[in-house]
Amino acid sequence: MAGNIKSWFISDRSGFRFKYKDRIKEEGTQYVVGPGESDGRFDLVNHPQNKSPHITGSIVLKDARPDTVLATTGDAGWVPSMTTFVPSSITQFTSS
Numbered sequence: 198m199a200g201n202i203k204s205w206f207i208s209d210r211s212g213f214r215f216k217y218k219d220r221i222k223e224e225g226t227q228y229v230v231g232p233g234e235s236d237g238r239f240d241l242v243n244h245p246q247n248k249s250p251h252i253t254g255s256i257v258l259k260d261a262r263p264d265t266v267l268a269t270t271g272d273a274g275w276v277p278s279m280t281t282f283v284p285s286s287i288t289q290f291t292s293s
Contacts, residue, residue, distance in 0.1 A: 208229070
């Protein structure tokens with residue numbers, strides 16, 4: 198009997214066991230979850246993060262590149278001839 202006092206169900210979200218009388222069916226995801234696991238009225242279609250922002254007044258730039266070469270940072274001026282070779286002190290073993 199499904200509505201029995203001793204009945205249990207397994208949560209779709211966590212896999213934990215809860216009392217059957219405490220089950221909650223979520224509207225957005227149709228998951229059957231236990232108390233404390235529900236996201237409330239979470240809806241995959243109407244959630245704000247699933248909507249693209251409304252952007253107005255955007256300016257389109259043709260060939261949007263700087264006119265001059267920008268200064269670089271770090272090792273941009275490095276060339277291989279500037280490297281000093283340091284031999285490794287690790288002995289290589291060869292099989293006999």
